[in-house]
Amino acid sequence: MTNVLDAASPITLDEVLLTVERRREEFSAQKSVPMDVIEAFKKAGVYRAATPRRFGGDALPPSEFLRIVERISQVDASAGWVASFGSAVYLAALPLETQAALYSGGPDVVFAGGLFPVQKAERVDGGWNVAGEWKFSSGCRGADLIGVGLAGGEGTQGKPLTALLRPEQVEIVENWDVVGLQGTGSNDLRVHGQFVPDEWTFIRGGEPTVDEPLYRYPAIAYAAQVLAAVNLGTGRAALDYAIGAGSGRTGITGAPKLADRAYYRIDIAKAEAALLSARAFFYEISDEVYATVESGDSPTDKQKALLRLASTHVAKVGAAAVQAAYTLSGTAAIYDANPMQRYLRDASVVTQHAFLGDGIYDGAGAVLMDIPPSIPAFI
Incomplete structure (x- = not known):
């Protein structure tokens, strides 16, 4: 890999790795990767790796992104795990209009998901009333967008849906007490009845609406x-x-x-x-x-x-x-x-x-x- 992940970025991967090496004990102690380090990942291009090119992203071939995750993990596994969610190709199954809104502020969007156990949601006009609790939402404290898993039905061929919410709509339950990958902050998520429009849901692994190689x-x-x-x-x-x-x-x-x-x-x-x-x-x-x-x-x-x-x-x-x-x-x-x-x-x-x-x-x-x-x- 070259040092620079994105030609326009002022931060190189090597510079980010030095920060990770210096602060990895802090990640474990705080049980999360701090927001300023997430911002450094953004500036280095990690979180635009799966953003479609039509929305300003890099849509990197998988092996290129996998090598980035490997390098980060060599310095700290928790940081590599959190960075790995820069691979959120699932989002390409959203309607194009929704993706345009999602990336309107730029291609560097941090996604975190608590997808299991899938929960039943009440069907309401134009969307879903979402409530419940989900486990293992790695990196949720640094996320710009949080997904939760909903039980599918006839319209999804039985496949689960993912509903997208803003961080302020979600309660993070601080219960990540583990022996390894402590810095991933893979806490539970709790939602107390939030409306999610249909256009902000997608079938996990569903057909992409973006026609670029990565999403095939x-x-x-x-x-x-x-x-x-x-x-x-x-x-x-x-x-x-x-x-x-x-x-x-x-x-x-x-x-x-x-x-x-x-x-x-x-x-x-x-x-x-x-x-x-x-x-x-x-x-x-x-x-x-x-x-x-x-x-x-x-x-x-x-x-x-x-x-x-x-x-x-x-x-x-x-x-x-x-x-x-x-x-x-x-x-x-x-x-x-x-x-x-x-x-x-x-x-x-x-x-x-x-x-x-x-x-x-x-x-x-x-x-x-x-x-x-x-x-x-x-x-």
Whole structure:
């Protein structure tokens, strides 16, 4: 990647990463990425990555944005997770007039969603009366726009709707008390009866109204990819730390330094090979599918399944790389001040996401063998 994410931006990605590195402990302590850091992400172009070009955005090819998330996550996984929602291609399913209003102040719009559990909403004239509580709204404190999940019906072919609200219409329930990804601020959302017009709702993963290549890319698969990329960065950070630590000091007992021990070199090399191999598969299938949609064709079911498979696989392999680095690091890694603790906690949370669970292997295997997958909306 080049330093500059957007030619007109006064802030480069490298400058943002220095800020993230300096303040990442603050993110965990406050359980959110502060607004001024979100503003820096905006200025660096992170939140225009999925904005249509017709509205002044960059509509980046997925692999370009995934590399941005990976780089940020290498410095801090929570910051990478929050930045990943710059991939909100779902919004392209809104009516064009709504998108024009949404981006009227500029293309850098921060979206956060609390989409589950989907709630039933009262149908009223011209829209919906929205009320209920939703979980896991990552980055909601820095959002310009918040989406909540509504149960679909006949008009949506059973698919859930997303209703969009302004932050002042939503109560944030401060209950993000977790061991990893603490800085994501993935709190619950509560809405006390707010009217949302039809034109500010969309079917999640529905047909886009914007005809640009990015919005022909599989939206659900992309949502999984941006989360999986966090563990690419975290795994890379952990291995880099272990490599540096192994090269630089003798053991506390006076034994030879770690790099002089065969088991250390062997396990580092195995973890490196596994991470780089999974990473290559991850980006290769992303570029293949984007080339397909860019040419005007629709991605095949197999391609969609491989996107999902690559995402789950890279999340698991990234976490395994962290675990390997932690184990090799010995006693020093048990101290809370050791960065390996942060890598271990963050990577373990990424793999718990429903989009990245072991069931995805089953779904992908089913598609590869021409069997209908049992997971709803898998492809």
